[in-house]
Structures are given as structure tokens and as C-alpha cells.
Amino acid sequence: MYGAMTETPQPVPDPAPAPEPASAPVAAPAEARPSLVGLDRAKLGAALAAIGVPEREQRMRVNQLWHWIYLRGATDFSEMTNVSKHLRAQLEAAYSLDRPEVVVEQVSADGTRKWLLRFPPHEIGESPAEIETVYIPESDRGTLCVSSQVGCTLNCAFCHTGTQRLVRNLSAAEIVGQVMVARDRLGDYPGRDRATGPGLPTEGERLVTNIVFMGMGEPLYAYDSVKEAIEILSDGDGLGLGKRRITVSTSGVVPEIERLGSEVGPMLAISLHAVRDDLRDVLVPINKKYPIKELLAACRAYPAASNAKRITFEYVMLKGVNDSPADAKALVKLLEGVPAKINLIPFNPWPGTQYECSDWETIERFSDIVFRAGYASPVRTPRGRDILAACGQLKSESEKLSARERLALRAMMAADAED
Numbered sequence: 001m002y003g004a005m006t007e008t009p010q011p012v013p014d015p016a017p018a019p020e021p022a023s024a025p026v027a028a029p030a031e032a033r034p035s036l037v038g039l040d041r042a043k044l045g046a047a048l049a050a051i052g053v054p055e056r057e058q059r060m061r062v063n064q065l066w067h068w069i070y071l072r073g074a075t076d077f078s079e080m081t082n083v084s085k086h087l088r089a090q091l092e093a094a095y096s097l098d099r100p101e102v103v104v105e106q107v108s109a110d111g112t113r114k115w116l117l118r119f120p121p122h123e124i125g126e127s128p129a130e131i132e133t134v135y136i137p138e139s140d141r142g143t144l145c146v147s148s149q150v151g152c153t154l155n156c157a158f159c160h161t162g163t164q165r166l167v168r169n170l171s172a173a174e175i176v177g178q179v180m181v182a183r184d185r186l187g188d189y190p191g192r193d194r195a196t197g198p199g200l201p202t203e204g205e206r207l208v209t210n211i212v213f214m215g216m217g218e219p220l221y222a223y224d225s226v227k228e229a230i231e232i233l234s235d236g237d238g239l240g241l242g243k244r245r246i247t248v249s250t251s252g253v254v255p256e257i258e259r260l261g262s263e264v265g266p267m268l269a270i271s272l273h274a275v276r277d278d279l280r281d282v283l284v285p286i287n288k289k290y291p292i293k294e295l296l297a298a299c300r301a302y303p304a305a306s307n308a309k310r311i312t313f314e315y316v317m318l319k320g321v322n323d324s325p326a327d328a329k330a331l332v333k334l335l336e337g338v339p340a341k342i343n344l345i346p347f348n349p350w351p352g353t354q355y356e357c358s359d360w361e362t363i364e365r366f367s368d369i370v371f372r373a374g375y376a377s378p379v380r381t382p383r384g385r386d387i388l389a390a391c392g393q394l395k396s397e398s399e400k401l402s403a404r405e406r407l408a409l410r411a412m413m414a415a416d417a418e419d
């Protein structure tokens with residue numbers, strides 16, 4: 001993702017100590033208690049079965065947990081007032097409601113927020129995984145950009161994340177956990193202290209209204225996790241983010257686009273970035289496997305696409321590479337017959353890249369051609385270009401540091417921000 005920020009890093013406050021449960025058995029250490037946050041109904045049912053909840057009760061108990069975890073954002077079992085004390089004590093002894101660890105939180109002057117999150121290893125010997133989640137507020141909506149993989153295999157030439165090796169796919173729980181963290185930090189649950197500050201949405205009751213899978217990784221290479229996460233996120237009894245408010249952005253994994261359309265049905269975005277195969281082979285190398293013609297055919301066939309639910313085509317503006325008027329005209333021609341909108345993204349340079357961002361006049365000329373052809377073509381506003389802003393950069397900076405160095409970095413950034 002390339003929407004960078006002017007950032008004011010905030011140290012992450014230590015969480016308040018959890019209240020002692022009244023008559024609970026002595027709880028195991030937190031790290032020994034798996035979190036229920038991010039689990040689907042079947043996994044919650046299995047967790048209840050594992051602590052001896054009879055089968056006939058499980059459905060009702062799952063519904064209660066679902067309500068408290070996803071609708072109310074409970075962080076402690078003691079909040080679950082309609083669950084019996086005995087069961088709450090059993091839950092407390094065996095499980096937690098932990099969210100992913102927030103390593104760094106950055107808040108920009110325009111209200112954009114970015115979190116570096118850490119997940120425990122999945123296997124013995126594996127390092128903890130770190131990913132980024134970004135919240136982009138506008139007056140009438142708040143969009144959360146989530147990651148689906150730790151690193152990425154695809155090496156898109158203009159993308160900083162592509163320079164980081166793939167560590168692993170995120171699980172569905174880790175994807176949903178990103179949404180839970182954002183809503184926690186924004187106070188975006190009923191009865192919570194709602195975050196205030198410049199740039200936050202003023203309309204509507206919710207601060208996180210839309211989800212885009214445009215963070216680290218190729219979501220269709222983490223297909224099973226993404227599918228399960230979307231089912232949890234869109235459940236109307238919980239987080240309630242309808243599939244029209246969830247967009248999966250892919251570099252063009254054609255077979256999985258078809259599956260996503262028929263099995264899940266969220267909105268679709270394509271990282272297009274070039275209109276000719278020879279150039280797209282370089283910018284988005286997966287194009288060698290699934291060239292533009294096949295990609296566009298999958299878009300035309302995408303079941304969830306219509307004039308009311310257009311496919312977004314992302315197009316990063318690279319100076320002298322893909323930004324000529326001829327490219328703009330070819331783009332319009334290429335998208336004939338596809339219910340499309342085109343998102344022009346000023347390139348956000350990162351250290352070591354060979355590319356530069358197109359001049360503003362060039363971007364405007366390109367946008368005019370696309371607009372005159374009848375396509376909405378918003379230009380994504382750059383939000384600062386300092387060193388920690390580019391996608392993937394915060395992670396790569398952080399992973400070189402020890403915990404102590406991280407604290408020192410945070411303190412230094414906070415001090416810088418006050419200057």
C-alpha cells in the first residue's frame with residue numbers, strides 16, 4: 001500500500017492490569033492460554049467442548065461469546081454478564097481474550113493511524129511475526145487496511161513489502177485480530193470512549209466502516225485465512241462489516257479470483273499498474289503467469305461485480321514508466337465492458353527504489369483522460385513521505401532492533417514529534 005502519512009509516533013501505553021476474577025480458579029500464565037479472539041463459530045464451539053461444556057449448550061454459549069467478543073469488544077471474561085460465573089471462571093482458566101501485541105502506534109496529523117503488530121510464533125523455533133495495519137479516516141467513513149501475509153513472495157518492482165521475504169500466511173484469527181486492535185484503539189465499540197481528534201469520521205456511529213486487504217502480502221495466496229476472516233468480519237451478529245464494505249486487492253491470481261467471487265463475494269480490487277504485458281511482467285511479475293488478457297477475463301466474470309459494485313483498478317504513477325497519455329488511453333480501452341473505477345496512486349518512494357513519482361501535472365493529465373472516458377479516477381492523496389511511512393518499512397526498521405532499542409526508538413520518535 002502506498003498511502004503514506006505525516007506521522008506523529010505515539011508510545012504504546014502499557015495495558016491496564018486485568019481485574020482479578022471473583023471466584024476463578026488460578027489462571028494459567030497468559031501465554032499458556034490461547035485467545036478466543038478471531039475464532040469462528042466452529043472453533044469457539046470446539047474451545048467450549050474442550051473445557052467440558054455439554055454439546056446441547058454449545059450453540060447458545062457460542063452465540064454469547066460471539067456477542068461479547070465481536071459486538072461488544074469484551075477484553076475480559078468478567079464483562080460477560082449473561083454467562084454464568086462458573087463458566088466465566090472456566091473460560092478465564094483456559095483461555096484469554098488477548099489481541100495481537102501493539103509494538104508501535106503512529107498517529108498522523110490528518111488522523112491516519114498505523115500499527116505495527118506482533119503475533120506469537122506458530123511453530124517452535126519460529127520468530128514472532130510482525131505486520132502493519134493502517135487506519136485511513138475520511139469524513140464519512142473509516143477504512144482499515146489489513147495485512148494477510150508476513151512479507152510477500154511476489155516482488156512487485158515498485159513495492160517495498162516485496163523486498164521482504166515471505167515468512168508465512170496469517171491465520172484468519174490474526175487477520176480479524178487486526179480489526180479488533182483498531183477498534184480497541186479507536187474506542188469503536190458501544191459504550192466505549194470514542195477516539196477524538198482531527199480527521200476522524202463525523203458521520204455515522206462507527207469509526208471502522210470498511211476493510212481493504214491491501215496491506216502486506218497477496219491475500220489470494222492466503223486464500224483460506226482470508227475467506228474465513230471475511231466470514232467472521234461480515235457476520236451481522238458481530239463485527240457486521242458487510243461484504244460490500246470489504247475489498248480484497250490482488251495482484252492477479254486469476255484462479256483464486258474466480259473462487260473468491262463464487263465462494264465469498266467481497267468487492268474486488270486489482271493491482272494493475274501497467275496496460276502492456278511487457279511492462280506488467282516487470283512491475284507485477286505474476287503477470288508472466290497470468291497475463292493481462294486472462295486477468296481481465298476473470299474480472300469480467302467476477303460474480304460480485306456490477307455497475308453498483310465496481311472493480312477498483314489500482315494504478316501507481318511511475319515517472320516516465322507508465323504515465324503517458326498513450327498509457328491512459330490504452331487503460332480506458334483495456335477496461336471496456338468492465339464495471340470499473342480507477343485509483344491513481346502517486347508513487348511513494350522508498351530507499352533503494354529505482355522509480356520516481358510522476359509529476360503532478362502528468363498525473364492530472366492522465367486522470368483527465370480517464371475521467372473524460374467516463375471512469376471515476378480519484379487520485380489517492382499522498383499523506384507524507386517520511387522514512388517510516390512507506391508500506392512495509394516500519395516492519396523492516398523494527399525487526400532489526402532489540403526490544404530495548406525499540407523502546408529507545410519510540411522515545412526518540414515521540415521526542416521528535418514534539419519538536
Ligand code: SF4
Nearest residue numbers: 152155156159162217
Ligand atoms: S503483491 Fe502486494 S505486497 Fe506483494 S509485492 Fe506486490 S504490491 Fe507488494
